[in-house]
Amino acid sequence: MPITVLLVDDEPLVRAGLRAVLEAQADIEVVGEAADGAAVIPLIRQLRPHVVAMDVRMPLLDGIEATKAVLKTIADPPKILVVTTFENDEYVYQALRAGADGFLLKRARPAEIVHAVRLVAEGETLLFPAAVRSLAAEYGNRQAREALERAALTEREEAVLRLIARGLTNAEIAAELYVGLETVKSHVSAVLAKLGARDRTQAVITAYESGFVTPA
């Protein structure tokens, strides 16, 4: 009994890409597509998919409203996997708050995309800590992974590390997170201490080596 998936994205190219990646798996079947959130509800009623892969940014009805609508109107709703282009997308957080079960970056590698679909299908929530750790378990080397687990970064520190790993300066991180520069410096220092990194450069290396962030 395969995992059935409904794709919801306004870009046909992305739908085709997700379809190609997912259909390559024996246990996953793409049962339908929709170009915007407005078409989702009847399609779910008709197809009863296990998982809905839903873009956050769509015309007419975006992923957040669509997620709310689905959870409100569908009894025994499917798992909702939010798809996004940008890592630190405020819409993603809104969608997760609205009840989505996980999020997925468009630039993720095929193996990660498949992994994400399987996880949410099993009832796991693919949020930050769990998702990252399991991916780290799958891809990362042991020492780096253990270093991360020993570290147990706080939510805020994870956010800061992610921005460090995108090449931002402390000032830019402060602007991104709407906090002061001194606050960022505090978080950065905590991250470096927990990772055993001497500077932000080594922190980025650890982030990659542990699978906390992954190359495209």
Added chain:
Amino acid sequence: MPITVLLVDDEPLVRAGLRAVLEAQADIEVVGEAADGAAVIPLIRQLRPHVVAMDVRMPLLDGIEATKAVLKTIADPPKILVVTTFENDEYVYQALRAGADGFLLKRARPAEIVHAVRLVAEGETLLFPAAVRSLAAEYGNRQAREALERAALTEREEAVLRLIARGLTNAEIAAELYVGLETVKSHVSAVLAKLGARDRTQAVITAYESGFVTPA
């Protein structure tokens, strides 16, 4: 005799999408894929595609430099279709000036994507036909040569980048390579300039994202 296409994009998802869309056509065949511009030239030599669908924004060697490099080094070069996410992308204009034959939005409909590939394969230029040709003719070889020289790391610079990507400071790199600190600083500056990185942190990110170094 089908139109043969080489896909160059750092996102596997986009490659899969383009492949799905194009392979659905009887007269179009995707003969290869590459994740960044650095791998393009040997692949073109090997596969001799009619059309290269090339992302503008890529790590290490972006679409602009890659386009210049292809037109400079390949005799009887393929048509180059620049692929982009954003409509008003300054990089697109740079790529067209570099000699690309057309551009394509990632959010285009499948029919448009197919249309674009067929057009450039026939020798038509997509958007600004005259402008593209004249600009390509005007800038042609000179800029291409300069660009290549600007883009490719020297042996020493590669060694320095590898050490940067292992978390070493300039002083440590100097000790490792048995040279002076000032020498290392010169190489580091050259690496940053060529990679378009603001600091060593961004250089490490580029090193990972481009596959120059890979997680364990």
Added chain:
DNA sequence: CGGCGTCTCCCCCGTGCGGGGGAGACGATC
């Protein structure tokens, strides 16, 4: 209630970093 952790912000301070110049030595190329 009182502790504890997290997040926020502030001070001082040393220094590694990166940009801006330039310059000599060597080999390859023309």
Added chain:
DNA sequence: GATCGTCTCCCCCGCACGGGGGAGACGCCG
């Protein structure tokens, strides 16, 4: 022979970075 690129080394300079210390606000939990 002259030119070019690479590798080497040097100067000055501004500043982002990271360590050291501390502190107030909030929520959680025993």
